[in-house]
Amino acid sequence: MNRMVFGKKFLFLFMCLIILDFSIGRALEFFYFKQKKGKLYNVTVALEKQTCDVLIFGSSRAMHHYNPEIISDSLKLTCYNVGYDGQSILYCKGALDIVLERYTPKIIIWDINHYDFMNERQTSYDLLSVLNPYVKRHPALWQTLSLKSKTEKIKHLSSIYPYNSMLVRIVSGNMSGKTKDDTNNGFTPQDGIWKENMDSIYFSVSSLDKNKMTAFEDIYSICSKKHIRLYVVISPIFQHIIDVSSNSSLSYLVQTCDSFNIPLLNFINDKNYLDRELFLNVDHLNTEGADVFSKDVSHRILSIKPDMSY
Numbered sequence: 001m002n003r004m005v006f007g008k009k010f011l012f013l014f015m016c017l018i019i020l021d022f023s024i025g026r027a028l029e030f031f032y033f034k035q036k037k038g039k040l041y042n043v044t045v046a047l048e049k050q051t052c053d054v055l056i057f058g059s060s061r062a063m064h065h066y067n068p069e070i071i072s073d074s075l076k077l078t079c080y081n082v083g084y085d086g087q088s089i090l091y092c093k094g095a096l097d098i099v100l101e102r103y104t105p106k107i108i109i110w111d112i113n114h115y116d117f118m119n120e121r122q123t124s125y126d127l128l129s130v131l132n133p134y135v136k137r138h139p140a141l142w143q144t145l146s147l148k149s150k151t152e153k154i155k156h157l158s159s160i161y162p163y164n165s166m167l168v169r170i171v172s173g174n175m176s177g178k179t180k181d182d183t184n185n186g187f188t189p190q191d192g193i194w195k196e197n198m199d200s201i202y203f204s205v206s207s208l209d210k211n212k213m214t215a216f217e218d219i220y221s222i223c224s225k226k227h228i229r230l231y232v233v234i235s236p237i238f239q240h241i242i243d244v245s246s247n248s249s250l251s252y253l254v255q256t257c258d259s260f261n262i263p264l265l266n267f268i269n270d271k272n273y274l275d276r277e278l279f280l281n282v283d284h285l286n287t288e289g290a291d292v293f294s295k296d297v298s299h300r301i302l303s304i305k306p307d308m309s310y
Contacts, residue, residue, distance in 0.1 A: 021158055021159050021160050022159050024159070024160050025158065025159020025160045025161075025162075025163070026159060028159075028160065028162075028163040028166075028167070028170065029133070029159070029162075029163070031170050031171075031174055032133050032163060032166070032170050032173075033133075034174060035170065035173030035174055036173065036174070037172075037173055038169055038172055038173035039084075039085075039169065040130075040133075040166065040169050040170065040173055041173050042186060043084065043130065045186075046080060046081075046082040046095070046099075046186055047082075047095055047098045047099060047134060048098065048102070048134075048137075050080045050185075050186075051102065051103050052068075052077075052078040052079050052080035052105065052185070053075075053077035053078045053079065053105060053106045053107065054068075054071060054072070054075060054077050054078065054079040054080070054105065054106065054107040054108075054109065055079075055080055055081075055082050055099065055105045055107070055108050055109070056068070056071075056079070056080070056081040056082060056083055056109050056111065056186070057082050057083065057092040057095065057096065057108060057109070057110045057111065058083045058087075058092065058110060058111030058112065058113075059083060059084065059085065059086060059087050059088070059111070059113060060083065060084070060085040060086060060283075060284065061083070061111055061113060061235050061283060061284060062081065062082075062083025062111035062235075063081060063083030063084060063085060063186070063187070063188050064083075064187075064188055064189070064190050064280075064284050064285065064290060065111065065235045065236075065284070065285050065289075065290050065293055065294075066081050066083070066109065066111070066187060066290065066293070066294055066297070067184070067187050067189070067290050067291055067294040068080055068081050068184065068185035068186065068187050069184060069185070069187075070291060070294040070295055070298065071109075071294050071297070071298050074294075074295065074298030074299065074302065075107070075298055075301065075302070077106060077107065079185065080185045080186050081185055081186030081187045082095055082099075082186060083111065083186065084130065086123075086127050087127055087128075087130070088116060088120075088124040088127070088212060089112065089116055089117075089212050089215050089216055089219075090124060090125070090128060090144055090147060090211065090212060090215055091127065091128055091130070091131065091144075092110065092215075092219070093144055093215040093218060093219055094128070094131050094141050094143075094144035094145070095131075096108075096219060096222065097138070097140045097141065097143070097144070098134060098138045098140070098141065100222070100226070101138060101140070104226050104227075104228060105228060106228065106229065107228065107229045107230075107231065107301075108223060108228055108229070108230050108231070109231050109233055109297065109301075110219070110230065110231065110232050110233065111233050111234075111235050112232055112233070112234055112253060113234070113249075114234060114237070114241065114247060114249060114250050114268060115247075115249050116212065116249055116253070117208045117209055117212045117213060117216070117248075117249040117252050117253065118206055118207075118208065118209065118248075118249050119206065119207045119208060119209040120209070124209070124212070125147060125148045125149075126148070128144065128145060128147070128148055129148075129164065129165075131144065131145060132145070132156070132161070132162035132163070132164075133162045133163060133166075135156065135162070136156075136162070144215075147211055187290075189286075189287040189290060190280045190284060190285075190286050190287060190290075191280075191286060191287055192280045192286055193276060193277055193279070193280070193286060194238055194276045194279040194280060194281050194282065194286075195276070196276075196282075198238055198239060198240060198274070198276075199239050199240070199282070200239065200240045200241075200242050201239050201240070201241055201242065202241075202242045202243060202246065206248055206249075207248075208248055208249065208252055213252065213256075216253075216256065217256070220256075220260050220262060230262055230263075231262075231263045231265060231301055231304075232253070232257055232262055232263065232264045232265070233264075233265045233266075233267070233297060234250075234253075234264075234265070234266045234267055234268050235267055235285070235293060236267040236268075236270055236273035236278075236279075236285065236289075236293065237268070237282055237283055238273070238274075238276060238279045238281075238282045238283075239282050240269060241268055241269055244268065244269070250268070254266075263301075263304050265297060265300050265301075267293075267296075272296070273289075273293075277289075278292060278293075
């Protein structure tokens with residue numbers, strides 16, 4: 001008898017938890033996609049709303065280095081910055097899959113870090129959680145999100161799980177007023193000047209992440225089939241890299257771009273970017289640096305393909 005009573009109580013509690021999870025999850029989903037500002041809102045616009053000719057993909061270096069207004073003016077094409085803080089090429093592949101469900105851009109400018117293909121599993125994969133809210137609307141994302149863990153689909157049985165650690169930003173995104181994440185077509189300028197001296201860095205040989213390599217090659221294949229012009233860019237850093245050939249990530253990128261005939265614009269150790277006045281820190285350009293760099297990238301793209309009036 002006691003077992004039957006316990007079983008009924010357990011079943012009742014379990015059903016209450018399911019209902020609570022579903023109700024809270026639906027509320028979070030509603031307010032997530034109701035946002036009108038902030039970083040998460042920027043992701044929704046980038047993935048589900050904008051239809052620009054030129055898209056900038058990459059991490060925070062893409063987000064802060066490429067001014068769409070300058071690129072658009074130079075190339076005579078509309079432009080949007082899809083970059084997001086801390087993300088790797090895995091996020092970019094998932095984001096591209098969503099964009100291509102709606103339309104096909106003409107040009108993709110892909111900012112790739114000099115360490116992008118390194119095997120840094122924990123960080124790169126955990127950060128993919130920013131895509132969690134979109135997988136229900138875009139099942140193609142499972143190909144990317146399933147790389148996080150074998151139990152990812154089980155975790156998504158919870159309606160709350162996709163919005164873990166997002167509550168504060170969701171609330172902020174639904175409140176009136178401006179935020180520091182307000183952007184210009186995805187571009188977030190940064191004010192400030194790096195005061196320190198330039199350092200030199202040396203890379204030892206390290207292992208590469210096969211999933212990231214596969215994602216990059218898939219991106220090339222998709223662009224080739226859809227006749228999207230792909231330009232890979234390694235934007236400037238305020239560091240001098242000694243013996244670039246020792247960086248296995250850079251070596252793989254150079255070799256792959258050469259094999260696939262992908263234009264690679266490499267600004268590593270570029271003498272035009274030795275001025276600290278252009279940098280916020282060693283990895284990121286400030287607002288002035290981003291404007292200078294955006295013009296530079298545009299001009300180089302035009303020199304590779306002068307006729308942009310297609």
